[in-house]
Amino acid sequence: MPPVLILLTCLLPLGAGAEEIIGGHEAKPHSHPYMAYITFQEDGEKGICGGFLVKDNFVLTAAHCLGSSMKVTLGAHNIDTNEDTQQIIPVAKAIPHPDYNEKDWSNDIMLLKLEMRAKRTKAVRPLRLPKANAQLKPGYVCHLPGWGGTSLSATKKAASLQEAVLIIQDDQKCKLRFHRYIETIQICAGDPKEIQAAFKGDSGGPLVCDNRAYGVLSYVKTETIAPGIFTKLVSFLPWIRSSMKPF
The missing domain is CATH 2.40.10.10 (Trypsin-like serine proteases)
Known part of the structure; x- marks a missing residue:
């Protein structure tokens, strides 16, 4: 079990x-090549969320993960190691759903447009x-x-x-x-x-x-x-x- x-x-x-x-x-390392590790600033503290690549220049995540200075790490397995497979890309534009309600978490979805397109590799690929x-x-x-x-x-x-x-x-x-x-x-x-x-x-x-x-x-x-x-x-x-x- x-x-x-x-x-x-x-x-x-x-x-x-x-x-x-x-x-x-x-x-298994890089068995989920779509995974994104998202970092941001919220009320002066570092925030962390997950997300996933859906297009070479777009990551999908939750709307409540919105913050400032957002960055996305793709191609990671061990996030504490500077792996050769990793691609760290700043977020150019955050697009939370316009009807997101933080009181009941309805429509809790957000797109992140990346500053540059991710390079597709064995460790980086959309879902x-x-x-x-x-x-x-x-x-x-x-x-x-x-x-x-x-x-x-x-x-x-x-x-x-x-x-x-x-x-x-x-x-x-x-x-x-x-x-x-x-x-x-x-x-x-x-x-x-x-x-x-x-x-x-x-x-x-x-x-x-x-x-x-x-x-x-x-x-x-x-x-x-x-x-x-x-x-x-x-x-x-x-x-x-x-x-x-x-x-």
């Missing part, structure tokens, strides 16, 4: 200082988006990669990319756990019984199913084993495409 990822009972947006994947395992109207049924197995602490007692993030296995949950059951859950624009993934669930899994990180991104990690509950809530990308495909089109 995979180790359980423990979650904490208050709703917790996953912003600066909340980047943990607990109970997962270290990913495909879902097909229009694609649906994930309860029980479907997906993955969440990200950097962060590997236990509740961890005081700092893990250097190497971690990966957790998440199970798609039933919308109606998630409505009982998360009263603000909106099934038309959100996905509930984890397993409150025995398999892994997201705990502070990198904000903005992708819910990857069949090598496509279906969600962007938004928030979790705390102090109990519970699923994480992801922004449902199928519902935002028109916005994503129209926002990237001018560039």
